[in-house]
Amino acid sequence: MSVDIATEIECTIANVCRRFGLTARAVRHYEHQGLVHPHRDGQNRRRFGRDACDRLQLIARLRQAGLGLREIRALLEVDDPPGEQRVWMIVEAITARLARLDAESAQARTLLSELQVARFEREQLADLVQGDACRLGRSDELLELFDDQQLHLAASETH
Numbered sequence: 001m002s003v004d005i006a007t008e009i010e011c012t013i014a015n016v017c018r019r020f021g022l023t024a025r026a027v028r029h030y031e032h033q034g035l036v037h038p039h040r041d042g043q044n045r046r047r048f049g050r051d052a053c054d055r056l057q058l059i060a061r062l063r064q065a066g067l068g069l070r071e072i073r074a075l076l077e078v079d080d081p082p083g084e085q086r087v088w089m090i091v092e093a094i095t096a097r098l099a100r101l102d103a104e105s106a107q108a109r110t111l112l113s114e115l116q117v118a119r120f121e122r123e124q125l126a127d128l129v130q131g132d133a134c135r136l137g138r139s140d141e142l143l144e145l146f147d148d149q150q151l152h153l154a155a156s157e158t159h
Contacts, residue, residue: 010047013038019053020060030059033069035076062090066097 030036038046078086
């Protein structure tokens with residue numbers, strides 16, 4: 001029989017880690033950063049009340065969405081009782097994150113396309129050099145020349 005963490009009065013670090021897919025190290029880091037404030041029991045163990053659990057769940061979801069701790073801190077610092085302002089700020093933050101991902105994706109697609117063209121051109125050059133080498137009977141000299149050309153191309157692509 002499982003107990004719903006939202007109805008528990010206090011949860012251990014193991015409970016919140018299991019429930020929200022966090023590591024104990026991450027939870028301790030969030031505490032160290034002041035993002036969550038568990039209290040300690042008589043044996044100095046962390047105990048997370050409902051508010052702390054709610055914050056950890058939100059932190060976990062925002063991290064999964066790709067938001068950084070600075071952005072999350074700003075969202076958590078919003079103090080509006082119904083949470084309406086925080087919801088719109090979260091929507092804006094996630095929308096901005098998606099826009100950044102779209103731009104990064106477009107850059108990656110452009111680079112991939114350029115690399116595919118370069119590889120195709122290199123393969124065409126290799127076919128041409130090997131064909132000339134066979135026809136001329138000087139395969140060792142031409143293949144060595146081709147290897148030098150490939151090294152030159154690879155070096156220029158890294159700069």
